[in-house]
Amino acid sequence: MASPISDDKKVRRRMQVLSLHLGANKVSPMSLIGSNICLSGEESELPEEDPVFNDRSNALFRMVAGKHRSIHEPILYYFRQHPELVNPVEMLKDEHRELTMRQLEAIVWEIGLRPLTLLSQDPAKYFALTEAVGHVDLSLGIKLGVQYSLWGGSVINLGTQKHRDKYFEHIENLEYRGCFAMTELHHGSNVQALQTTATFDKETDEFVINTPNEGATKWWIGNAAVHGQFATVFARLILPSSGSAGDTDMGVHAFIVPIRSLQTHAPLPGVEIRDCGFKVGLNGVDNGALRFHHVRIPRDNLLNRFGDVSKDGVYSSPLPTLNKRFAATLGELVGGRVGLAAGSVGVLKAAATIAIRYSLLRQQFGPPNKPEISILDYQSQQCRLLPMLASTYAFHFATDYLVDRYVEMKKTLDDEVIADVHALSAGLKAYVTAYTAKSLSICREACGGHGYAAVNRFGSLRNDHDIFQTFEGDNTVLLQQVSADLLKQFKKKFEGRALTVTWNYLRDSMGTYLSQTNPVVTHRDGEGHLRDPNFQLDAFRYRTARLLQTAAFRLRKLTKQHGSFEAWNLCLNHLLTLAESHIETVILEKFIHAVNRCDDKTAKSRLKLLCDLYALDRIWQDIGTYRNQDYVAPNKAKAIQRLVEHLCHEVRLVAKELVDAFGIPDFILRAPIGLKSRQYSEYSHIVGF
CATH class of the missing domain: 1.20.140.10 (Butyryl-CoA Dehydrogenase, subunit A, domain 3)
Structure with a gap:
């Protein structure tokens, strides 16, 4: 069990929280970090001689690092002025955890940033904040994400106004430090199969949170081992039946469960907390394991945006089915x-x-x-x-x-x-x-x-x-979600229609598909053609469309022979390749768009160079696919390889600037x-x- 927080630390925390309630978080940036840095979101004025952001007149810098200067600069300057808060090369686990907590406190209490407000009102700045603190230490980035994106985000996104009113400010100022208890020892990615239960007791108007077996132990829960006081616990909502029909399982819902005393920081009755120990990395994050032994919480602790239970034990939801409620819950995360x-x-x-x-x-x-x-x-x-x-x-x-x-x-x-x-x-x-x-x-x-x-x-x-x-x-599971979405769109478009319609889709989705696959074009190997974004996008889209079409046909055939689950498993590698191909296409589309919207001539030429290298290198890395489908002739494949090497040489000349x-x-x-x-x-x- 974690030891209680020391008295001096509790006093310091209460003073800092009180100062936030009184508005003292709006400290003078000049007095705070010795530079005229504005925390309000407006552009900041920095000394020209300062070496940190002296590239800000550079157009590339403005496009890449300068978009969120108002968030990045206060954080980076603060840690420059406080080297004692920067991670040493060698550090013990417990020291790392305490340093990470002190770093997070500094961001909120001393720099004066409000992460939960940013998450709810300006998510782009919140994600810029997480990138900046990740540069300081990835453990800090994850610790911040657990407190605000997971614990705080679950309360404000899955709860209703009563939860926001009760918890928002306390989460914001680190007075309520929390966890996100979804993953179980026996079930990780398969959230619908979680086994922790939350059984409603109509007599006391409470939910009883219980860990029914060892496999249901909540595992790898960030913030749990040392600092967490609350947890958003994902559990199966059980409504007891008054008759002989048996209990009703309403599926997985989220509940706010206190896990430690706010006064002594000791684990609360019925809550077992263990430390997951030293990890391969991220040892500044205190991952723990949780078990609940018939822990009672008020009915209001159900995060009830997508499903609620009345005092009489009647369930209600704005969504008609368990699957829709589950999808909406995960979608908010x-x-x-x-x-x-x-x-x-x-x-x-x-x-x-x-x-x-x-x-x-x-x-x-x-x-x-x-x-x-x-x-x-x-x-x-x-x-x-x-x-x-x-x-x-x-x-x-x-x-x-x-x-x-x-x-x-x-x-x-x-x-x-x-x-x-x-x-x-x-x-x-x-x-x-x-x-x-x-x-x-x-x-x-x-x-x-x-x-x-x-x-x-x-x-x-x-x-x-x-x-x-x-x-x-898990990445393999997520890529399957992408493939499933593509196949769903494919099925909607071609359900019950002729095979020729599929080929029309391939042609339409690639724009110039027919012209790209004639022998003249497949042999074209001039630099102008290869660096044409239309050729590059057509190649990426062609590969994705072919993979989608062949995956759909394979699944249809194998499902008739083996059933849907086995068919999916037999096509799994195909489906993962399809998802990766689709994502690479999206990435190239957005890179080309960035090049086109750049209004600085020099920066635009640099970005175009990088974009061509990205596109042609990806084509070369999968040249076997293009050769097998006769999309690229041998002479064209060799030209792509030579051009990739030439572009690498050109990028080397400006690599420092980049x-x-x-x-x-x-x-x-x-x-x-x-x-x-x-x-x-x-x-x-x-x-x-």
Whole structure:
């Protein structure tokens, strides 16, 4: 069990909370951090000589890092002024957890940001906040997400006004620290099969929360092991029957369950709390396990937006079926996937910055009797790192679009937008986090032995980020959701219609499909043609459409032979490839759109270069598919390979400018080999020279 919070810490917390209630959170940024930084959301004025954001006149910087300066700058400057709150290279688990909590308190109590207000009123700024704190430490980003996106988000999105009135301010100011208790030891992604129960007791007007068996233990619950005082518990709502028919299971609902005393911080009666212990990464987050032994909570603690129970035990819902209620409940939690996709891009930006700056600095070999050359001048290093840099930019614009769609969804509640955000967030979260996980290892290897030094951060970034592939839904499960959505649209369009209609769909969805597959076009290999965004998009869409059509036909045939479940399983790899192809198409579409809307000539040429490299590298990586379908002739395939290598060379010439545009200051990046200057001297200083 966690030990109670010390008296001095409780006093400090109460003073800080009181100051927030009295409006003292609106502190002077000048007095707070020594710079004239505005916290109100307006553009801030910074000293021109300050090295942190001195690239802000650069158009690339404005497009990539400058969009949310009003959120990023106060956080980054605060941690510059408080190096004692920046993570050391070596730290014990318990120390890391306490430091992460102190960092979160500083963001709310000292910088004066209001994350839950941002989440509910301006989600784009909330996700910008999570990216900035993730650069400080990924554990801090996850800790913030647990408190506000998961615990706070579940209360405001699944509850009603009575819950907002009772909990909002307390969650906002960290007076009520909470958990999100969905995952169980025996069930993770299959939320509908959760086993924890919440049985209504009409006599006392209470729900009884119970863990019926070991497999129903809530597991990996962030904030539970040490700091959490409340939990949003997902449990099966059970209504006892007065007759002989037996109890009625109304499906999974969410309940607010206090787990620790607000006075002593001791676990409450009936609540067992255990520490999940040291993890591969993210050890600043106190993951715990929870069991409930007939814990009673008031009926009002049911988060009742989509389902309610009256005092008489009568269930009511604005949605007609259990499946619709379940879908609506999970749909409201999609913001977690949006945040993980955007946060993963932030990790990729940091890793790419470190690896590329070091590759520009490090010299190795060269022509006889001439100076050594930068290792980024070697084609092998370019083809290793620079398509990754292009992908980083591509993912940035794609997740920007996802955030915009999420904001639109929250404003309009439009069914079509909700469906789009659900599928897109699942796909982008899965695709981007998987790509980033692989790229972190590539960056480490590209920096040789120095990449293995803990101080250069690839190890911690890799370990901390790895779980992003599992958070908020396992990536394999999420990609299946994307494929299911595509197949659903396909079925709607072609149910009971002739096979020729399917081919018309393929033609229509690719625009110029018929002209693209004639022998003249399949052999075209000129640079102008290959760098034409119309060719690139047509190629991506063609691949997706063919995969969708063949998947639909295979499933139809196999379902007749084996049933729907076995048919899906037999086509699973096909379906995962379909989902990835679709997401890559969306990413390219948004990258091309970003290039077209850029109004600075130099920045636009840089973005076009990166966009072409992203598109052609992805085509080359799957060239077998295009060759097998006679979409690309042999001479054209060779031309694509040569052009990818040429584009890598062109990107190398502006690589420093491109990573600088990410706007990650040296004191936040911290890896000595990835700093803007004095890399070797800083690295030597680390070991005592």
